[in-house]
Amino acid sequence: MDVLVPLERHHRPQPPAPGGAGGGTPLVFADPAEATDWLTREHANLLALTRHAAEADLPEYAADLPAILWRHLKRRLPAQEALGLGLDALRATRELGSPAREAAALRHLGLVQYQLGDFPQALDLLHRALELQRLTGNRSGEAHVLANLGLTLTRTGRLEEALGHHREALRLARELPEPAVESIALTNLGPTLTRLGRMQEALERHREALEFHRSGGNRLGQAIALNQFGEHQQRLNRPPEALDLYQEALELHRDLGDTFGQAESHTLLGDALLAMDAPESALRHYRAAVEFLPHTGERYNLGRIHVGLARTHLRLGEPDLARKHAGLAAGIHGALGIPEADEARALLAALSE
Template identity: 35%
Template sequence: PPPAPEGVRPEPLADDDRALAWLTAEHAVLLAVVDTAAATGQERLACQLAWSLEPFFDRRGHWHDALTVQRTALDAARRLAEPALEARGLRGLGRIEGRLGLHHLSLPRLERALELFRRMGDDTGRAHTHRSLGWESEQRGDLPGALRHNQLALALFRALGDRAAQAGVLNSVGWYHALLGDHRQALTHCFEALTMLQDLGDRYGQAATWDSIGYAHQHLGRHPHALLAYRNALTLLRALGAPYTEADILARVGDTHHAMGDEDSARAAWTDALRLLRALDHPDAGRVGARLSGPDGQADVC
């Protein structure tokens, strides 16, 4: 952003917790500021604000708000007629459309973003877009494609020397190895990622990686190891305030208890997951609710 106007001073935010508290308190104001910036000819500022809010909206599950600001940002980027901004706007909107299950919209946006980044020689943009396309591939059931996109992202981040991004993608590569059934390879990648993320102090990345480690152990039949890894992930996520990811992991905790024959613990975990997903109005609620469905086909969770 440009320098602050005279008389305006930035408010220091010492750590993640204070930043999250500030964002929560200013949530409605920030939405209005994005709209105001776009409406008063400050297109670049509207884009910067919208993209800066992505991690907050994603972790808190505010996807409908995110959809609104990302549409505003893409419109603003197109008015500026700068390919770099348009590519970033396409990726931002495509990612959130994918979160909401609008894959017929998200996939072509992400593919167009990748093409623009490629033309500009922007390897950082390409790498992040490959990650998003990997997630899209997973949603369509194309797990080899998901792994391939993340391997391409990993190679780009290594060449760029971006250690933080590299650590996150190492976990994604491990996750897709696990989904493809290569659980030992998954653990190798994920433990490498976990060490890097701990060195970097990235708690959210650590939580995602503990989830992947839990999934790999779960499918190797090491259920106590899986539950321990999931517990580590949930402890971190609850401190960070990430209800969707928490729900996703709780569903797997329920699956693990079910595999161990502990139906009471399984139903308790699924019930907690379903409540979180219903509060977010997320389509995954139906998938989790099906695990709890009784003979009449109605999930017995209020």
């Protein structure tokens, strides 16, 4: 994980160097691709070790293994499974009596609930993490949680509140300085500003975030920023420009073996192609997204896929299939209680007339 996301090195628990009779020589990875390959090969073993640590009453390992791996697990592991690991980790931090570990576990658990679409629970966990970070005087941790709160509030439509959290996270990150949190805050600012209609400021933030990730060699950050920049271009009715950005993001997500990211890029490519009046090509991308996404438990984007499929089948002259997908989208987004539910319901109503 230090090779894959070097900016976050000091946020991860650092194990002692191998030593003694059974120590051996630690593995060294030449580049992120090699590190990704190793994680892919050892994924099942790492999960088994993490579960075993919880069952065998080894709280330090039960707390620290998920904390080290959480970003990898977030992009690869079904959210329901990640939820179990997160709850085990939280119990372990409390058994250890470690507020610093507990704050990290609460934050990670909040992000799992965000992925599952339980935004009230996500906000509650993140606020508890924020309180602990402030109590322990961890300003870096405080900035990290503020950035995550901004992300969650954006998803629920509380945009001005979200913007305040993002800006405070960015201010703290630059004051410390804290490049890992600066990268997250920059990445999250652009989409919030785009949704608020502040397009010029959003453009500046999208470009700044992309340059930040490129200069730091953060390929996952680049992929996320490219998708978000593409959405900004699409809001400006520039689908060809958006298409190029989404395609570049998809290639990066593929190289990283990022299941969640590939689903998101395919969904966005479908949106751009549909806007360019290429419904057959859009359909291929939406179907590819369906192949990648459902097992992750990420419901927001699953709803978006169904909206895209509904619009695509309507364009292809298949109203029954369009109604089916619009109904699924309305059900998912309605259950999440997010602003996009209105769009899905309006689409369903129009198709049902």
